[in-house]
Amino acid sequence: xxxxxxxxxxxxxxxxxxxxxxxxxxxxxxxxxxxxxxxxxxxxxxxxxxxxxxxxxxxxxxxxxxxxxxxxxxxxxxxxxxxxxxxxxxxxxxxxxxxxxxxxxxxxxxxxxxxxxxxxxxxxxxxxxxxxxxxxxxxxxxxxxxxxxxxxxxxxxxxxxxxxxxxxxxxxxxxxxxxxxxxxxxxxxxxxxxxxxxxxxxxxxxxxxxxxxxxxxxxxxxxxxxxxxxxxxxxxxxxxxxxxxxxxxxxxxxxxxxxxxxxxxxxxxxxxxxxxxxxxxxxxxxxxxxxxxxxxxxxxxxxxxxxxxxxxxxxxxxxxxxxxxxxxxxxxxxxxxxxxxxxxxxxxxxxxxxxxxxxxxxxxxxxxxx
Amino acid sequence: xxxxxxxxxxxxxxxxxxxxxxxxxxxxxxxxxxxxxxxxxxxxxxxxxxxxxxxxxxxxxxxxxxxxxxxxxxxxxxxxxxxxxxxxxxxxxxxxxxxxxxxxxxxxxxxxxxxxxxxxxxxxxxxxxxxxxxxxxxxxxxxxxxxxxxxxxxxxxxxxxxxxxxxxxxxxxxxxxxxxxxxxxxxxxxxxxxxxxxxxxxxxxxxxxxxxxxxxxxxxxxxxxxxxxxxxxxxxxxxxxxxxxxxxxxxxxxxxxxxxxxxxxxxxxxxxxxxxxxxxxxxxxxxxxxxxxxxxxxxxxxx
Numbered sequence: 298x299x300x301x302x303x304x305x306x307x308x309x310x311x312x313x314x315x316x317x318x319x320x321x322x323x324x325x326x327x328x329x330x331x332x333x334x335x336x337x338x339x340x341x342x343x344x345x346x347x348x349x350x351x352x353x354x355x356x357x358x359x360x361x362x363x364x365x366x367x368x369x370x371x372x373x374x375x376x377x378x379x380x381x382x383x384x385x386x387x388x389x390x391x392x393x394x395x396x397x398x399x400x401x402x403x404x405x406x407x408x409x410x411x412x413x414x415x416x417x418x419x420x421x422x423x424x425x426x427x428x429x430x431x432x433x434x435x436x437x438x439x440x441x442x443x444x445x446x447x448x449x450x451x452x453x454x455x456x457x458x459x460x461x462x463x464x465x466x467x468x469x470x471x472x473x474x475x476x477x478x479x480x481x482x483x484x485x486x487x488x489x490x491x492x493x494x495x496x497x498x499x500x501x502x503x504x505x506x507x508x509x510x511x512x513x514x515x516x517x518x519x520x521x522x523x524x525x526x527x528x529x530x531x532x533x534x535x536x537x538x539x540x541x542x543x544x545x546x547x548x549x550x551x552x553x554x555x556x557x558x559x560x561x562x563x564x565x566x567x568x569x570x571x572x573x574x575x576x577x578x579x580x581x582x583x584x585x586x587x588x589x590x591x592x593x594x595x596x597x598x599x600x601x602x603x604x605x606x607x608x609x610x611x612x613x614x615x616x617x618x619x620x621x622x623x624x625x626x627x628x629x630x631x632x633x634x635x636x637x638x639x640x641x642x643x644x645x646x647x648x649x650x651x652x653x654x655x656x657x658x659x660x661x662x663x664x665x666x667x
Numbered sequence: 668x669x670x671x672x673x674x675x676x677x678x679x680x681x682x683x684x685x686x687x688x689x690x691x692x693x694x695x696x697x698x699x700x701x702x703x704x705x706x707x708x709x710x711x712x713x714x715x716x717x718x719x720x721x722x723x724x725x726x727x728x729x730x731x732x733x734x735x736x737x738x739x740x741x742x743x744x745x746x747x748x749x750x751x752x753x754x755x756x757x758x759x760x761x762x763x764x765x766x767x768x769x770x771x772x773x774x775x776x777x778x779x780x781x782x783x784x785x786x787x788x789x790x791x792x793x794x795x796x797x798x799x800x801x802x803x804x805x806x807x808x809x810x811x812x813x814x815x816x817x818x819x820x821x822x823x824x825x826x827x828x829x830x831x832x833x834x835x836x837x838x839x840x841x842x843x844x845x846x847x848x849x850x851x852x853x854x855x856x857x858x859x860x861x862x863x864x865x866x867x868x869x870x871x872x873x874x875x876x877x878x879x880x881x882x883x884x885x886x887x888x889x890x891x892x893x894x895x896x897x898x899x900x901x902x903x904x905x906x907x908x909x910x911x912x913x914x915x916x917x918x919x920x921x922x923x924x925x926x927x928x929x930x931x932x933x934x935x936x937x938x939x940x941x942x943x944x945x946x947x948x949x950x951x952x953x954x955x956x957x958x959x960x961x962x963x964x965x966x967x968x969x970x
Contacts, residue, residue, distance in 0.1 A: 386873050406876045419874035423892045432888070433878035484878065 336398070337362040337520040338383065338488050343392030345378055345544075352378040354544035355392070360488070360522060365514050367523045369531040370541030371567065376524045377416075379541070380490050383522060385409045397487045412481035414491040418473050420465040426476050427452070427461030433484040451479040454513060471502045478510070482517055489514075491523045495530065507533050528568045532556060540564045556584075562663050570619075572630045573663070580663045585633040587659040590620065591652040601654040606630070608646045620646060622653060721951075724944035733938045743945035753929075757949055760926040763841070764909035767848040768856075768902045774849070775856040775901065780890075782857075783864035798854050806851070810918050813847045814838065817919075839921040847919045848909050855904035863897020864890070899966035906957060910950040926950055 338360040345353040353375045360366045368376040381387045383394060385406035394402045401409050412433065420429050427448050434444045452458050455475035465473055474494060481489055494510075495503045511534045514521050525531055531538045532552040539549045540563070548560040556568050565571035565582045572583045589601070597603040609629070610621040613636075620632045632653060690697045724743055727736045747753045782794050801809060816822045817838040824834035837843050867890055875885040913927030926949060933943035961967070 384873075384877060386877075406873070407879050407881050411877070413874070413877045415870050415874060417868070417870055419868065419870035421871060421874070421889060432875070432880075436879040436884060480878070 335361055337364070337396070338366075338522065339393075339395040339398075340379075340383075341393040341395075343379070343382060343389045343394060345375075345382060345387060345389050351544050353382065353389070356544075356546055358539065358546065358549070360520060362520055363518050365511065365521045365523065365534055365536045367525060367531040367535035367538045368541055369525055369528060369538050369567070371526055374541040375544035376526075376541045377492055378544075380413075380492050380522065380524045383488065384411050384413050384490050410487040411490055412484050412486040414474075414477045414481050414489070414494045416492045416494065416496055418465075418477040418494075420473060420476055420480070422465055424464075425461060426457065426463050426465065426468070429465065429476055430461075430480045430483050433480065437484075447483055451483040454482070454516075455479045470498055471506065474498060474506065478513070482513070482519065485517070486519065488520045488522055491521060493525055494523075495525075495527075503530070510534060532568070540567060542567075558661050559663075565661075565663065570631050570633075572628075574628055574630070581660045582663060583630070583655050583660050585619065585631045587655055588630065588632040589654045590622075590632050590634060590646075591654055597652070597654050601656050603652050603654045605650065605652050607650050608648060611647045620651075622651060624653070720940075720944050721948060722944075723941045724948055726941045728939050728941055735941060743942045744948075746942065747945060747949070753946070756924050756926060756929055759841075759923065760910060760950075761953060763845065763848065763925065764906045766845055767852060767909045768905045770845070770849040771853050771856040771905045772860075772898050772902060774853060775860050776894075776898065779857050779860040779864050783861050784867075798857050801851075802854055806914065807918075809851060810847065810915060813843070813850065813919060817843050817846070839919065841920060841923055844916055844920045844923075844925075847915050848912070851915070852905040852908050855908065856898070856901035859897045859900040859904075860894060861897075863894040863900070867893045896965040896968055899961050899964045903958065903961055903966060907950070907954050910953065 336359045338358070340356050340358040343353055343356045343358075344351075356375075356379060368379060370376045378387065382389050383396075385401070385404060389402065392402070393400060396410055421432065424432065430448045430451050431444050434447060439447075448461065449458075452461055455478055457472060457475055457479070460468070460472070465476065468476065474497075477494065478491075491510075495506050498506060507530055510521075514534075523531075523534065535552055537549060537551055538555050540547045540555060542563050548555055548564045550558075550560075555564060559565035559568065559571070559582065562571070562573060562580075562582075565573070570585050572585065572588070574581060574583065589598075591597060591603070604624050604626070606622040606624040608620050609623050610619075612619040612621070615636075617633050617635050620634070622630050622632060624630060630653060723735065725739050725741065727738050727740055727742060728734070729736055747757075778794075782791055786794060814821070818824075819834065819836065819838060821838065823837065827834055837846070871889055871893070872885055875889045876882075880888060911927055913925065913931045916923065916925045916928050917931075926946060930943045930946050933939045933946065
């Protein structure tokens, strides 16, 4: 069922343009002379202030076609503002926004080839689920039969078959989330924007939806720009992640890159637990799971740096246990161990001296301190 | 449970605690104690006398002594239905109420829209005061102000003359009644409409424009349907207030009768309370139907 939906939805570009006279800017020729414009979205020096507050402080960004791109950052980092700038709900104070090679900087949202999944879903309460999903198609004067077909496919895709006649308030949170997704995807936009769409769901449902979202994205082949403050969510789903802080992008890279080789201390600290140490004038980070806690009398493996310390705190988190260790040289390090041993093993360590070991190639040097 | 409480040693302020725990265990008791006095007053004094008045509609009057006779009959209603004059008055009153309601809705919607969705906080406060301020002034004072405006030598004709337009003879006509009713009940339409418009989340408007709808389309498809219960709620006020009012037609109108002033003259001048009561049933009946319709449109959720 899902495969079929994907096939029908994916050949998007040309067809949508043909049956879509309302979208004016489609006819505007590409502004850049690129022979093969692979970028779905391009931002150049985009800035946005709210009075004295700088929300977005000069962002450059290129998102490739079909990519799952995530804007990750704490609240107030400007990621939602950036998304709203792309959607056209806000106008940038400076900079340029290109969608599929066309400059849309001063194009209103209803003429942009983007669709948004809102944080609060923003479903129309006075319309049924099917009417909600059909709304974008109706506005674009797509004939009823084609419209109904596409709505049906979208409903199948988000596994809400048969619920089209319901009102949004008759659905659960997870179902509403799917309707919001279907309402946006059914328009087959150049770029789909998602503003913390899973934020209101409980953990279990969120994890299920993460996998499902990623699958849907692969199937329909639409470019996703996804905003979240949840680092795990970002790492799970994204092709690339941009980490934002105070209106700027700190680093862009694949999940592995940003986790294993964070460019700044902020990135290191925001994604996962970071242990920052200074040895011989060099600042570097060791990830907790890369640290080995040596048992008493256990010989240090060759090639590993070993430092003694004392376990200050033991935090049991189910799958693993976190040990906060105070090194003899003063710093605190967090080490994580999988709970493979029997229960109660962890408590034995509290307040006891240990030795921590790590290899040099598991550390990364911070070139930009904050 | 009661036994357990009674068996416990009494603490300081035991009586108050006992009453509180009684209220806590029996939530309906608190409601009853709280609501009985006002409800009793309302039911006994107001509803009962209203019902009594309506009962007199089924009585008659002695044509010589003008005293009420408690003889059950439907003559009063028959008279209303059979005499074209009364039917005309009813139709005229309902038409006026409908016209005033539509006029107020048409004026109030853009005004409330601006107040709720466009104006800054400061402007919003100023507009709110401007809407509510007339309600503090006496009804009669506002009517006389309108007489001054609409009079043959009033402000209206004065202004028309300044533009070289021939004077309009609006004063003491049904047009004047329509204008004044629309003015006087306007706040009752603006406020519920404003409340409904303010409750339409901005994200829905953004979602519509995100899906390709231009401003007017969004207004038609999203904002208007969601604010409609508020407009209907406001129309309950404008419609029923117009239906029952008798002062404006008397002071502003040109002698045409509306239900209100016929009821008034039957009580005050003709002293025919049974007939007045029967006629008063007409707007009550119309409003009952109107409220049923309004409830269907969700107006009560918007109040």
